Amino acid sequence: MIGPTQAGELGSMTNSVSEIADDSVVNVSDTLKESQVMEVLHQLDQELVGLKSVKTRILEIAALLLVDRMRRGLGLTSRPPALHMSFTGQPGTGKTTVALRMAAILHRLQYVRKGHLVAVTRDDLVGQYIGHTAPKTKEVLKRAMGGVLFIDEAYYLYRQENERDYGQEAIEILLQVMENQRDDLVVILAGYKDRMDTFFQSNPGISSRIAHHLDFPDYTLEELLAIAQLMLAEQMYRFSPEALQAFEAYLKRRMLMPRFSNARSVRNALDRARLRHANRLLAKGGNVSKIDLMTIEAEDILASRIFHDEIPDSEQQAAIK
Amino acid sequence: MAFHLTQGTFSFLPPLTDDEIYKQVQYCLDHDWPINVEFTDDPHPRNSYWEMWGLPMFDVKDAAAVLYEINECRKAYPHHYIRVGAYDRSKGRQTIAISFIVNRPTNDPGFALGRQEAHDRVMRYSLHSYATDKPKGERFTD
Numbered sequence: 001m002i003g004p005t006q007a008g009e010l011g012s013m014t015n016s017v018s019e020i021a022d023d024s025v026v027n028v029s030d031t032l033k034e035s036q037v038m039e040v041l042h043q044l045d046q047e048l049v050g051l052k053s054v055k056t057r058i059l060e061i062a063a064l065l066l067v068d069r070m071r072r073g074l075g076l077t078s079r080p081p082a083l084h085m086s087f088t089g090q091p092g093t094g095k096t097t098v099a100l101r102m103a104a105i106l107h108r109l110q111y112v113r114k115g116h117l118v119a120v121t122r123d124d125l126v127g128q129y130i131g132h133t134a135p136k137t138k139e140v141l142k143r144a145m146g147g148v149l150f151i152d153e154a155y156y157l158y159r160q161e162n163e164r165d166y167g168q169e170a171i172e173i174l175l176q177v178m179e180n181q182r183d184d185l186v187v188i189l190a191g192y193k194d195r196m197d198t199f200f201q202s203n204p205g206i207s208s209r210i211a212h213h214l215d216f217p218d219y220t221l222e223e224l225l226a227i228a229q230l231m232l233a234e235q236m237y238r239f240s241p242e243a244l245q246a247f248e249a250y251l252k253r254r255m256l257m258p259r260f261s262n263a264r265s266v267r268n269a270l271d272r273a274r275l276r277h278a279n280r281l282l283a284k285g286g287n288v289s290k291i292d293l294m295t296i297e298a299e300d301i302l303a304s305r306i307f308h309d310e311i312p313d314s315e316q317q318a319a320i321k
Numbered sequence: 322m323a324f325h326l327t328q329g330t331f332s333f334l335p336p337l338t339d340d341e342i343y344k345q346v347q348y349c350l351d352h353d354w355p356i357n358v359e360f361t362d363d364p365h366p367r368n369s370y371w372e373m374w375g376l377p378m379f380d381v382k383d384a385a386a387v388l389y390e391i392n393e394c395r396k397a398y399p400h401h402y403i404r405v406g407a408y409d410r411s412k413g414r415q416t417i418a419i420s421f422i423v424n425r426p427t428n429d430p431g432f433a434l435g436r437q438e439a440h441d442r443v444m445r446y447s448l449h450s451y452a453t454d455k456p457k458g459e460r461f462t463d
Contacts, residue, residue, distance in 0.1 A: 113383055113385075114382045114383050116382055135375075141386075142378065142380075142381050142386035142389065142390070143380045143381060143382070143386070145381070145382070145383040145385040145386040145389070146382050146383020146384075146385060146386075147382065147383070181385065181389070183385075184383065184385040184386075184389075185385075
C-alpha cells in the first residue's frame, strides 16, 4: 500500500527539482544584501555588549533562514524550521531586548510576516474563572500572529501545587498553536534558568517543541562598564575619568550584594547618579557649562550608600540602594 | 445552476479560496480596519444582523489570526453562511467598509418570489428563503 505512494511522491519530487538545472547558482552576498539582515545583526552586535553565545546562535539561525530562502528560490522545498525559543538567564541580562531584535531579524528574513513583538506574562494568558482562560489566551495568540510572542517568566504558567490551576489550560492552547501554526508565530519563553528548567521538566510537551534554548550569561565587570557607558552615551551624558573609576568600584561592591540584576542595576545606578548630578549643579549655582551638564563626576557616584555601609545591615536596604 | 447568494463584495465571483481571503483580510488590517466574523442561516438580504462569532478583532496585525477564527467558525457552523466585515472608523460612518462571504452552505435552495395582490391591481413583491421554512439550526445540512 505504501510503496506506490512513496514512489509517486519521489517521482514528483525529482520532477520539481529537475525543473531548475542542477548547476544554477544564487549569489550569497546578493541574498544577504537583499534581506538587509546584516544591518540588524550589526546593530545587535554594536548595541548589546557581550552575550557571545547568544549572538552566535542568532547568527546561525539567520544563516539557516537565508539558506532556506536561497533553496526555495531554486525550487528546493523544505518544511520551515520551528523557531520557538527559550531565553534563560538572570534578571537584566538582555532577554527582552534580544527578543525585540529577534522579531526584527525574523521579519527581515521573511520568517514572520509582520515582525512585531507581543510581550505578555501569566496575567495576560490565564483567566480568573472557569472558561475565562481559553478566550484570553487565544486573544493574545491572535494579536501575536505574524510576529513574536514573548512570554516573560513563563514558569508562572505552571503551578505545581495547584493541579486545578488554569495555567495548565493556557499551556495546552499554547502547545496546540505552537505546533499547528508555526508559520504564523514564534513563541519565546523567558525566565530565570533554574525555574525554567523545572518548568520544562514538568511540561515535556513544551520543552520538546522548543528548538532553541538560549542561555544568557551574567555580565562581567568590564561588560557592565561598557554597558554603563553605552547607556550614558545614549542619553548624552558621560563619565569623567575619575567617575569611571568610581563606578567600577561601585560595581565591584554592588555585584557582591544580593539582588544584583546586571544591566538593570547599572541603569538604576546611573539614574541615581544623574539625580545627584542635577542636585550638585543646582546647589553650586552660578554659571554652568555644557561640559558640566554632560559630565557625571566621581562625587555623584561616591555619594552612593554602597560606599558608606561597609556591610549592608539588611538585604532589603541593599536592594533599595 | 445551483443557487448562489450574492451579498457583499466579491459575491459575483466564484467563492474565494483561503489564500484569497487571507489577502483581502490583510488588506483590511493594513488599513487599520477591525475585523468581525458573523454567521447566519437566514440569508434574506434584509437580515442585516447576523450572529457575531466572538468579539470584533481590534489588535490583530496578521490575517492568520482572522483566518483562524473563520476556520473555528466553519468548524462550529459548517453549513451556515459566514461573512467577514471590516469597519473603517476614520470615516466616522456607521457602516462597515467591506463585507464578504467566506463560507456557504452546499445546498441553499434559494428564494421564492412572493406576489401579493393589493388594491387597484397594485402588485407587492416579497422574497422568501426556502431554507427559513425549517427551524433555526436545521435549515442547511449536507
